[in-house]
Amino acid sequence: MAHSMFSQADQVIFQDILGGRKVILNAPKKLNALGYEMILQMFENLQTYEMDPTVKIVVLKAYGKVFSVGGDLVAAWKIIPLAHWSVVATYYRKVFTLDYLLATYKKPMVAIIDGAVMGGGVGISIHSTFRIVTENTIFAMPEASIGLFPDVGASYFLSRLPGFFGEYMGLTGTRLDAAEMLAVKLGTHFVPSQKLQSLEKALEKLVASSNATCLATMSIVINKFAQEVKVKPTSPISRLELINKCFSGDSCEEILFSLERLPMEVKEKWIHNAITSMKSASPIGLKIFLRTIREGRSKNIKQCLETEYIAISHFLRGTVSNDFYEFTWN
Incomplete structure (x- = not known):
């Protein structure tokens, strides 16, 4: 039953190129949400590519207007009333295992993020070279708005952002554009979408x-297509000193209090x-x-993923809170 609920056919395309491979998310109608079989297929193929001496680069991209909105929660909602909570926990374990593989990948990876990337979509792309x-x-990492918390290694990569900007992002689910991503090093290069096809051909x-x-040669090629972009004056990034002051608090209550008393x-x-996001x-x-x-x-990435998996299992089991079920079904 679980397998049929999570089943996705041909929603990831694995394409051979001379000297490399492409991994293409191919579920645009469901915003490239990552289903169980998609995760399994990606893990198996990426593991093979890593050991293949003929593969010198792996390109990760997506078809459609969205890179990936994250995990396939629709499938999870369908299966939870019909099966044990551990069935969904198995999905998360596979996701985190894939994230760890990508975080420690030995081959150069190029993630082309042309569209929205959230949650699990971040997990599979954030560690790319x-x-x-x-x-x-x-x-964005908006998990708290659906009764969960930012996972897929967020406690690792968001904690490495400047100051307490990671706390700000995870606690509020705020959205960043390309310029803001570059400013905090979540992205490495800005390339206009109309130049992506030419970039791929050059690589x-x-x-x-x-x-x-x-890597230096790859970087030179990418830089030929890259452009500089400026952060908007109204961006929260320009207020890092204020963010550090508020989001360095020892508790969520203290952080919210600091924001409200500005x-x-x-x-x-x-x-x-x-304030609105945290309260909701x-x-x-x-x-x-x-x-x-x-x-x-x-902590290192492995330790962070292990901690997050334990926490997510408790959420699914309902031992600490029923927020996940209440937020998603109400």
Whole structure:
């Protein structure tokens, strides 16, 4: 039953190129949400590519207007009333195993993120050697708004952002555009979407014509298509000092208190949005994220994923909270 609920056929395309491989998410109608079979297929093939001496580069991309909105929660909602919670936990275990493989991958990877990337979509792309963003890119970790907490290694990669910007992102689910992603190093290059096809061809030509393609050479090729983009003056990134002041609090209550007590002259839109988001999110989800990101600063990616998996299992089992079920079904 679980297998049939999670079944997705041909929703990931594995394409051979001379000297490399392409992994293409191919479920645009469901916003490239990552289903169980998609995860299994990606893990098996990527593991094979890593051990193949003829593969010098792996390109990760997606068809459609969205890169990936994350895990296939629709399938999870269908299966939970019909099966044991551990069935969905198995899905998460496979997701985290794939994330760990990608975080420790030995081959150069290029993630072309042309569209929204959230949750699980972040998990499979954030560790790529090169993370190409475009004018269509939107980044977010909004899990607390659906009764969970930012996972897929968020306690690792968000804790490495400047100051307490990671806390701000995970606690509020705020969205970043391409320029903002580059500013905090979530992205590595900005390439206009109309140039992506030419970039791919240039990379294919490079790996096909060289026996030993180094990262510096790949970077030179990508830089030929890359452009500089500026962060908007109204971006929260320009207010990092204020974010650090508020989001360095020891508890979610203290952080919210700091935001609400800011003087009226600095009550900017992002502050109002942060307060609104935190008040409407899962309280236990926020608390767990704050603890995991604080601990994550001194942990490696494996330790962070292990901690997050234990926490997500408790959420699915309902031992600490029923927020996930209440937020998603109400």
